[in-house]
Amino acid sequence: MTQYWLMKSEPEECSIDDAINAPDATVPWTGVRNYQARNFMRDGMKVGDGVLFYHSSCPEPGIVGIAKVASGTRPDPTQFDKKSPYFDPASKREEPRWLLLDVKAVKKTRLMGLPELRDTPELADMVVLKRGNRLSITPVSEAHWNFIKRKLVGG
């Protein structure tokens, strides 16, 4: 069964344009350092699942594109890279703590910004809009997915 997700990315690190312009429009989703988000990748996300590509920590946070899950999980190499901001000295190669998967950008859309999301009654209970939410990966209901996709790409 296809499921749907919202994935936050800081555009300074990997924007929707970066993803679109990558080979095969596919990028490895590095840097997840939260167990709940990791577990979504490991246990919930399947190849072909729909992804809302979200820009965070930037002047105009919001949904900026449609993407999809393009691989299963594998160890995130940045956890072993001492020069990476994502280096985790506690993670062992024989027992990697952090995983990533590939995300393929399908379409860059207009910005559906956070204020617009908050102003849309149909989206009021989206996980990402919940007060205090900091998860970088959140599940999206099929109804929310369909609503947003219709708004952003029509049909």
Next chain:
DNA sequence: GCCAACGTTGGC
């Protein structure tokens, strides 16, 4: 730069 909210760590 501020700060609310939340996760993680570590002493006990």
Next chain:
DNA sequence: GCCAACGTTGGC
């Protein structure tokens, strides 16, 4: 297992 201290996220 509790919980205070600390660190991080992320919008503003």
